[in-house]
Amino acid sequence: MEKIKKFFLHWEWILVVLIVATFAFFSNKLGDSYTFVKLLDQTRVYIVDVGFMALGIMLILILGDIDISIGSTAALSVTVMAVAYKSGEGLPFSVSILLALLVGIVCGLFNGVLVTRFKELFPMIITLSTQTIYRGIAYIILKDQSAGGFPTWFSKRLGYGKVFDVIPIMLLCILLMFPIFYFIVHRTAFGRQLFAIGTNINAARYSGVRTDRLKVLIFAGSGLLAAIGGIFLTSRTGSVKYTIATGYEMQAIAVAVLGGASTSGGKGSVIGLLLSLILMTCLKNGLMIAYNDSFILNLSIGVLLIAVVLIPNITNAIRAREELKRRRQASAVQ
Amino acid sequence: MSEEYLLEMKNITKVFPGVKALDNTHFNLKKGEIHALMGENGAGKSTFIKVLTGVHQPDGGEIILEGKKITVTDPLVAARYGIAAIYQHLAAYPDLTVAENIFMGHEKLTSGIKWIKWGETNKEAKRLLESLGSDISPVENMGALSVAQQQLVEIAKALSQNMKILIMDEPTAALSRRESEDLYEIVRKLRDRGVSIILISHRFEDMNKLASRVTVFRDAKYIGTWNVGEISESELVKQMVGRSIDQFFPTKTAPIGREVLRVEKISRTGYFKDVSFTLHAGEILCLTGLVGAGRTEVVEAICGVTALTSGDIYIDGQKVQINSPYNAQELGLGLLPEDRQKDGLFLPWSIRSNISLPSLKRFVKKGLLDEAAEREEGIKYKDKLKIRAQSTDDILSSLSGGNQQKVVVSKLLASDSQILILDEPTKGIDVGSKAQIYEIMCDLTAQGYGILLISSELPEVVNMADRIVIMRGGRVSAEIRHEDATQENVLAAGLPN
Numbered sequence: 001m002e003k004i005k006k007f008f009l010h011w012e013w014i015l016v017v018l019i020v021a022t023f024a025f026f027s028n029k030l031g032d033s034y035t036f037v038k039l040l041d042q043t044r045v046y047i048v049d050v051g052f053m054a055l056g057i058m059l060i061l062i063l064g065d066i067d068i069s070i071g072s073t074a075a076l077s078v079t080v081m082a083v084a085y086k087s088g089e090g091l092p093f094s095v096s097i098l099l100a101l102l103v104g105i106v107c108g109l110f111n112g113v114l115v116t117r118f119k120e121l122f123p124m125i126i127t128l129s130t131q132t133i134y135r136g137i138a139y140i141i142l143k144d145q146s147a148g149g150f151p152t153w154f155s156k157r158l159g160y161g162k163v164f165d166v167i168p169i170m171l172l173c174i175l176l177m178f179p180i181f182y183f184i185v186h187r188t189a190f191g192r193q194l195f196a197i198g199t200n201i202n203a204a205r206y207s208g209v210r211t212d213r214l215k216v217l218i219f220a221g222s223g224l225l226a227a228i229g230g231i232f233l234t235s236r237t238g239s240v241k242y243t244i245a246t247g248y249e250m251q252a253i254a255v256a257v258l259g260g261a262s263t264s265g266g267k268g269s270v271i272g273l274l275l276s277l278i279l280m281t282c283l284k285n286g287l288m289i290a291y292n293d294s295f296i297l298n299l300s301i302g303v304l305l306i307a308v309v310l311i312p313n314i315t316n317a318i319r320a321r322e323e324l325k326r327r328r329q330a331s332a333v334q
Numbered sequence: 335m336s337e338e339y340l341l342e343m344k345n346i347t348k349v350f351p352g353v354k355a356l357d358n359t360h361f362n363l364k365k366g367e368i369h370a371l372m373g374e375n376g377a378g379k380s381t382f383i384k385v386l387t388g389v390h391q392p393d394g395g396e397i398i399l400e401g402k403k404i405t406v407t408d409p410l411v412a413a414r415y416g417i418a419a420i421y422q423h424l425a426a427y428p429d430l431t432v433a434e435n436i437f438m439g440h441e442k443l444t445s446g447i448k449w450i451k452w453g454e455t456n457k458e459a460k461r462l463l464e465s466l467g468s469d470i471s472p473v474e475n476m477g478a479l480s481v482a483q484q485q486l487v488e489i490a491k492a493l494s495q496n497m498k499i500l501i502m503d504e505p506t507a508a509l510s511r512r513e514s515e516d517l518y519e520i521v522r523k524l525r526d527r528g529v530s531i532i533l534i535s536h537r538f539e540d541m542n543k544l545a546s547r548v549t550v551f552r553d554a555k556y557i558g559t560w561n562v563g564e565i566s567e568s569e570l571v572k573q574m575v576g577r578s579i580d581q582f583f584p585t586k587t588a589p590i591g592r593e594v595l596r597v598e599k600i601s602r603t604g605y606f607k608d609v610s611f612t613l614h615a616g617e618i619l620c621l622t623g624l625v626g627a628g629r630t631e632v633v634e635a636i637c638g639v640t641a642l643t644s645g646d647i648y649i650d651g652q653k654v655q656i657n658s659p660y661n662a663q664e665l666g667l668g669l670l671p672e673d674r675q676k677d678g679l680f681l682p683w684s685i686r687s688n689i690s691l692p693s694l695k696r697f698v699k700k701g702l703l704d705e706a707a708e709r710e711e712g713i714k715y716k717d718k719l720k721i722r723a724q725s726t727d728d729i730l731s732s733l734s735g736g737n738q739q740k741v742v743v744s745k746l747l748a749s750d751s752q753i754l755i756l757d758e759p760t761k762g763i764d765v766g767s768k769a770q771i772y773e774i775m776c777d778l779t780a781q782g783y784g785i786l787l788i789s790s791e792l793p794e795v796v797n798m799a800d801r802i803v804i805m806r807g808g809r810v811s812a813e814i815r816h817e818d819a820t821q822e823n824v825l826a827a828g829l830p831n
Contacts, residue, residue, distance in 0.1 A: 187702045189694035196691055202677045206639070207692040207745070208663035266682065 011260045014311060015275035019282055026286030033289055039281060040166060044159075044236060046281040048170045049074075049245070051273075052229035053252035054259070055181055056108075056222030058273055060123075061256055062185070063218055064198040064265020065115060069127040071248040072134035073107040073223050074230030075240075079138040079147070081231065082240040087149030101227050107134055108223020112216035131249070138242040148239030159235035170232050182270040194218065198265030254301065255280055258308045340365045340400060340530050341499060347394035348381055355381040356392070359556040361532075361549055363499065368521065368531045370545035370562070373574055374736075374764030378554040379534050383501050386532075387419050388412040413439075416498035420488045420505065428477030433459035435476050436491045462490040466520050482513035489520065493529075500524065501532045506540055507762055510625035510790070511825065518543050536764065538567050550574055575766045582769055583797035588779035590800065591615035593651065595667075595753050595784060597636060600645030605631040606808040609645070613753065613784045618775060620787045620799030623828040627805040629788045630672055633755050637662040637669040649753070663692060668751030670742055672758045672788070678742040679730055686712030686726040688741050692749035715744035719774060736767030743774065754778065757788045772798060792821040804828050 026034045053070050060067045081100035084091045091099070107130070114126045148155075161169045185191040196204040197211050205211050230245055237244070257263065258279065260272035283304065287297045341363040348356040356378045363369050373379050384390045386397065388406035397404050399415055406412050426435055433456045442451045442458065459472035468486050476484060485505060492500050502521070506514040521544055525531060533545055541548055541562060548565070550557040550573045557573050565573075571582070595613040600606075606628035613619045621629050635642050638656040647654055649665050656662050659669065671677035680688050690697055690708045697708045712726030719740040723733060730738060739759065746754060756775070760768045775785055775798065789795050795802055796819045804812045804827040812827035 183702065189698050189703055192687070192691070192694060192703060196680060199680045199682060200676075203679055204691075206637075206659050206669060206671050206677045208660045208749070209691070210658065210660045 056225035077227035082147035104227025112219030433472035623805035
């Protein structure tokens with residue numbers, strides 16, 4: 001009984017409850033315009049590109065760092081992709097995509113090297129600078145133009161294609177990432193070392209964890225994931241402007257924190273992240289249909305985020321009280 | 335009876351959920367007396383002090399100050415009664431000045447708008463510090479001071495509030511010998527001014543040099559009060575531990591084998607110069623000297639935490655290059671860092687994941703971590719080192735200091751290092767755990783490990799080491815063999831000329 005109680009006090013279960021509650025509320029209120037199938041369609045907007053970035057951000061949060069340049073990284077990557085492809089007159093599209101991925105890695109690598117070399121500077125400040133730098137470069141390349149003309153398989157099949165007419169192809173792409181990340185983060189020595197760095201970086205170093213190397217690697221990986229997110233975003237929009245993916249870093253951070261990661265490091269959950277993405281989809285889509293106003297949508301996300309910070313505190317308090325009760329009972333038995 | 339005492343604490347009981355932290359404990363303090371409070375970690379000393387300073391409320395018993403029963407609801411009330419505490423981990427504001435720290439909470443203000451009277455603040459701070467025989471500038475930043483100086487500022491702070499009772503928690507734990515002597519002098523000065531002092535310390539030397547009486551707690555219970563000098567150290571240990579520790583220092587029998595580590599003329603500019611020594615299998619080599627002599631810096635450089643400017647390191651006769659702790663570990667060098675909380679432990683983690691971290695590779699099966707194997711390894715060390723916990727899934731922050739230290743040692747042993755560098759392995763842990771750590775060290779040498787021990791505690795140095803290398807001002811000043819070592823000649827070799 002106690003075990004079952006403890007199990008249900010996990011953060012993931014709270015997310016599940018929130019998902020069910022949100023879904024029930026909106027499907028009751030909105031009826032036919034808010035169904036499971038329609039939500040599945042909307043996952044292309046709310047899960048895929050943010051999801052890739054959130055995976056990267058979660059790893060960085062586990063390390064105890066932060067990266068707010070990933071929106072710009074995504075923008076610069078797809079800008080390079082679009083310019084290299086030049087509507088079919090430039091490089092082959094596959095090479096353009098590889099270039100975009102490479103740009104993402106380089107941007108992340110640059111962040112990582114700065115963060116590990118200049119330990120006296122906060123990663124927040126470093127990536128705030130690179131945020132403007134990367135987007136600045138994207139602007140220099142594209143100016144106010146938009147670039148597009150991508151192959152049909154990219155903007156039609158990948159962007160809008162569905163399996164069995166129901167499940168978006170891009171949704172399958174990101175869902176595939178979660179088991180892989182689950183094992184890497186929670187079940188390997190590598191993942192354990194990431195948590196070690198975020199929990200106590202000195203002790204990690206003394207224990208033979210190569211802290212700087214891992215950090216650079218994760219920042220580079222986060223850049224790569226940002227580029228992938230940007231590419232999926234582009235397949236939906238069909239064209240690229242330098243402003244693409246603006247503000248995505250904040251959405252990604254919000255999702256990762258809602259999923260159980262902590263900005264103070266050493267905490268994070270892949271399952272929690274997936275659940276928080278689903279919750280966001282249910283909520284944002286419902287709000288969008290109900291009010292059709294992005295202002296209300298953003299406001300609600302703000303409220304939700306504050307709640308996210310509060311709810312773990314409340315659950316911790318409940319857990320502490322349960323623990324106290326358990327100990328009291330134990331001492332009474334003795 | 336009550337006329338005689340400034341402070342009497344009677345039948346103090348404090349119950350935390352599931353544990354009795356204090357069970358009918360007593361303590362009394364005369365005016366102008368230094369009274370030592372001793373006991374193992376977890377004996378209830380800290381809780382007792384927190385009851386007196388109002389951090390915890392007692393569940394039973396009474397506190398009588400100058401014949402009147404008082405209730406201390408919080409630390410501010412304690413301060414109003416003239417009770418102040420200086421904790422082991424100083425609670426100073428490093429970015430504020432010395433004067434600001436001294437008058438924090440009771441600033442000198444102008445009437446009306448309440449500006450701070452800076453001139454008077456600094457002048458008064460200077461006067462207080464000078465009365466303690468110190469020339470620390472009141473406008474210096476707190477963070478720029480040494481631990482000893484910060485302690486002095488804390489004492490000045492207590493004086494500025496006209497404290498009657500000063501509680502000092504492990505005041506000499508972070509001090510060098512010289513600094514400790516200076517502190518003794520200041521504490522005596524305070525006593526002569528009529529301040530009564532409660533001294534909590536693991537060091538017998540503190541008690542012998544300062545206190546007139548000593549009270550012992552054990553397992554949350556009051557054991558007794560004696561006049562210092564009327565009770566022998568071994569008897570005190572027996573009272574604290576609850577059994578006599580016949581052989582506090584075990585006899586080391588391991589034969590000395592081949593050379594495992596040799597450093598030749600290693601230097602790091604600004605820290606140490608031309609340090610050379612050799613460590614053999616089965617040997618305990620002790621590196622000692624005053625705090626600040628460069629001992630910790632030497633081992634940090636050997637383990638790749640910091641870089642050497644010159645000199646060579648040989649492991650098993652092979653010249654090696656060590657650039658990082660990872661490197662050091664690959665070469666079979668294991669370091670037990672001095673500050674275990676900061677550099678050794680993952681407090682929110684379980685015992686087993688703390689132990690396995692440096693050797694994670696061994697617990698990987700088909701690419702994934704094998705938690706069963708990890709738990710098994712944890713249990714092995716939990717039994718071997720007698721770590722007191724319910725299971726290896728217990729969280730580190732729930733363990734006592736001594737048990738945490740055993741986890742750090744386990745971590746080191748599990749990592750398969752042949753050369754163990756132990757930096758102050760018994761710092762801040764209780765007598766019983768100390769004896770266990772010494773036993774473990776002897777066992778390890780018998781198994782062929784080479785141990786480089788860094789220690790400031792002279793009895794430990796003299797009794798445990800096969801050879802003692804003494805550092806002074808960043809250089810090796812002497813090397814003494816076990817047979818020739820006495821506390822006096824080791825100390826003399828470390829003191830500046």
